[in-house]
Amino acid sequence: MVCLRESAEGEDAWVLRAPDRKAAGRGGWKDPLWDFKGPVPRNGEWLLLKYRNGVASPSGTPQLWKIPREMDGPAEGGSEGQKVVPRPQSPPFPPRAPTPPPPLSPGSVIGESPLPVSSELGARQLLLDEWGTPGAELKLPEGLSWKLLYVRRPLYRNLLRSPNPEGINIYEPPPPCGPPRPLETLGNFSGWQISTEKLLPSFSWTVKQQCIDLLAEGLWEELLDKQQPDITVMDWFENSCLDTYVYELHVWLLAADRRTIIRQYHNAPRPSPKGPTGHWCQVSHVFKCYGPGVRFIHFLHKAKNRMGSDGFRRTRVTDSSVSLQLRN
Structure with a gap:
């Protein structure tokens, strides 16, 4: 284990x-x-x-x-003597990060064209109204204005593209799977790199990944290296009950070369087998005080599929997010 x-x-x-x-x-x-x-x-x-x-x-x-016996508790999945359910192993090193997509246009960042601001002071005040007290101490580097920062909104917004590709609502049960189809035909998956990992005998993983270029999104080196805003990662997956583990999340904070790992997080949650099929489960993590040098975030999640006597079934994932927040 x-x-x-x-x-x-x-x-x-x-x-x-x-x-x-x-x-x-x-x-x-x-x-x-x-x-x-x-x-x-x-x-x-x-x-x-x-x-x-x-x-x-x-x-x-x-x-x-x-290890004393009282500290060496039963293996995950049952009491002493029961069969141990193997936990999926996290990759020792990330696959090569995909090329980050280009930055969004100003209108796409907040869903509509930003309100025009006539002055630096006005733009700063609008952002501070959104960010609260932590933003009052923020100092901008040379070449970056409050008006530009107001347009790009690199903080407190989801930096992932197409976070809900299939338009699934977590407050409703997942829709029927239907026959096997290429995932790209089921919604807007722009920004995602999609692949499939075959498992024997009838299982497979759908792997979706993105790489976020923090500087291209409007953040700057001094902010990332000295203030180190919190990086919050969140995802929702369906408890499809197709297998013991139906979802994995892997996140790497990478240096400028997109290969050097500064921090990483891996999670293969095991939903309760007593929970209802189709129940939505949340996974989240906050990177804090991760050190200088972070320039990219590599986000990867895996959802399990199964082809059985009841037809094709897959685990749905939705509302993925990666965002940065100023620390108090």
Whole structure:
């Protein structure tokens, strides 16, 4: 079982455990995520691997830690002795981020053409009325005016394109799936890069991803590096009950090269099997104090499909969002 939490630079981020020797296999235990081979932990022992920034520490010799039985609780999915349901493993490194789409036109940012403002003072006051107290301390870099900032609105708005491609309302049950069709034909998916991962025997993942260029959206380096606005990620997925795990969310905060990871978040929630089919579930996370250098946000989510005796069914996802807020 792999336990993953958000990893910050310089932190030990991974803890891996083999529940028993049978699960580990013969000839040694192997970490399928990092291709690491090591000794087989006995029952009640945890194998602690120290990683820094997603890379095994040079001095990180694997150590076996004896955990008291009262601390070594039952595996996820049941009590001691029951079958362990494997948790989907998060990718160790993001796929190459797609090319960010060009910035939206001013009228598209807020859904209508912004009200004309005659002065810098007027534009600043309109933004402060929206942003509240935190915006009062904001200093703009040379070349950026309050009037331009008012038009571009890089803060407190959803930076993802087509956040609800199929026009699904989370306050209503998801509509019937219908026969298999290319996802692009079901709505407006502009801005998304879409792919499919085949799973055996009858499952597949629909993978949708976007990359956000923060500077192109109107933010600036000093704001991102020094003030580091909170980055809020939110998504809604359908509890389709097609499998134990029907949805995954992966978000990477990337440097200017679009490859260097500064912070990351991964979540494969397990909805309650007692919940009604079609119930909407929310996933959210806030990146705080993530450090300097963030220039891109790579957003990726996966929704599971199944072709069975009852026909084709898929897990719907909607109302995805990534936004930045000034810290109090």
